[in-house]
Amino acid sequence: MSQDAGNTVKAGLSRSEGGRRHQWSVLVVALAAALGAVVLPPLTIEQQFWIVLVPIGVFGLSHGGADPLILRRLAADRRGTVALMTTLYVLASLAFVALIWFLPTLALLVFLLLSIWHFGYTDASFLSAQPNALLLWLSGSLPILGPMLGHPAQTSELFAWLIVRDPEQVRSILELAGPVLAGVWLLGFGRLAYRYHHKLSSRVLAELILVAVALILLPPLLAFAFYFCVIHSIRHFLSVAQQGLGVGEVAATLAFLGRKAAPATLGAIGIAFGVWVVIVLLEPSTTLLVEAVRVMFWALAALTLPHGLVVKTWWESRLSAS
Ligand SMILES: CC1=C(/C=C/C(C)=C/C=C/C(C)=C/C=O)C(C)(C)CCC1
Numbered sequence: 001m002s003q004d005a006g007n008t009v010k011a012g013l014s015r016s017e018g019g020r021r022h023q024w025s026v027l028v029v030a031l032a033a034a035l036g037a038v039v040l041p042p043l044t045i046e047q048q049f050w051i052v053l054v055p056i057g058v059f060g061l062s063h064g065g066a067d068p069l070i071l072r073r074l075a076a077d078r079r080g081t082v083a084l085m086t087t088l089y090v091l092a093s094l095a096f097v098a099l100i101w102f103l104p105t106l107a108l109l110v111f112l113l114l115s116i117w118h119f120g121y122t123d124a125s126f127l128s129a130q131p132n133a134l135l136l137w138l139s140g141s142l143p144i145l146g147p148m149l150g151h152p153a154q155t156s157e158l159f160a161w162l163i164v165r166d167p168e169q170v171r172s173i174l175e176l177a178g179p180v181l182a183g184v185w186l187l188g189f190g191r192l193a194y195r196y197h198h199k200l201s202s203r204v205l206a207e208l209i210l211v212a213v214a215l216i217l218l219p220p221l222l223a224f225a226f227y228f229c230v231i232h233s234i235r236h237f238l239s240v241a242q243q244g245l246g247v248g249e250v251a252a253t254l255a256f257l258g259r260k261a262a263p264a265t266l267g268a269i270g271i272a273f274g275v276w277v278v279i280v281l282l283e284p285s286t287t288l289l290v291e292a293v294r295v296m297f298w299a300l301a302a303l304t305l306p307h308g309l310v311v312k313t314w315w316e317s318r319l320s321a322s
Pocket residue numbers: 111112114115118119143144145147148155158159220221224297300304307
């Protein structure tokens with residue numbers, strides 16, 4: 001891929017009407033979320049779980065549900081290639097499930113790192129016309145760093161459920177790592193503002209700050225749902241629509257994608273529900289909530305590796321085709 005071709009398409013995303021409009025709405029929604037978080041009464045993890053279950057299921061997962069469509073496009077609808085790519089996708093997921101099974105703590109760390117990269121990749125393409133690795137890591141790390149800093153006790157408990165460890169032990173690590181990482185983030189932000197202030201609009205810096213504040217103030221599961229549904233999924237759909245079919249057709253394409261993504265999304269929800277029931281039957285001593293949280297995040301984790309690779313491969317192939 002030539003650097004110029006890459007720049008042209010990314011410039012298209014960051015300057016596109018849909019991208020710009022969405023960037024303004026992110027600022028408004030992040031401000032509203034931050035203000036809402038201040039007046040919100042403290043919520044238990046269980047209350048948060050019931051609030052975010054439907055938005056994450058419907059809104060969030062459907063963006064992964066578009067992967068089969070992207071795979072077909074990547075394979076140019078050649079049956080053999082579609083089958084091969086689908087097999088590789090499933091194998092990558094299964095490899096990650098094996099990692100979760102045998103080395104859960106390492107799996108959580110890899111999941112968090114992959115998520116930061118994947119979130120940042122999408123954000124940076126919308127926020128900057130030129131590739132900007134610093135912006136990628138700053139933006140992508142917010143959904144993980146925010147809950148760690150703002151609500152270390154609940155975030156530790158959620159992590160501890162995933163890796164079956166003592167929440168207090170996880171908390172002592174987070175309370176040390178959180179401020180250190182926040183310091184590194186602030187240094188990076190200072191460098192971004194200083195080095196790129198002429199290239200990036202102040203709206204980008206405002207987005208980073210406002211989204212950071214919202215993610216720190218909101219309780220962890222609400223913070224994640226806000227970022228995942230309102231920012232990540234919408235940007236993903238906008239980019240899929242735009243890169244695939246041209247700016248003018250975004251609305252029609254979103255409706256089309258919605259229809260195409262629905263079967264895989266419903267399938268994923270069905271499988272997740274099935275796994276939940278099986279786990280609960282096998283291990284009736286643990287609570288339903290803990291198992292539900294495990295299914296929700298480990299399912300996302302198992303899909304993150306192939307999903308992130310598919311999205312990147314597809315974007316790069318679009319770039320080199322342009
Ligand atoms: C587990 C967990 C968290 C991280 C979730 C992540 C990292 C989700 C990634 C999803 C992806 C990458 C979806 C694909 O597009 C939080 C929010 C810090 C709160 C505490 C529990």
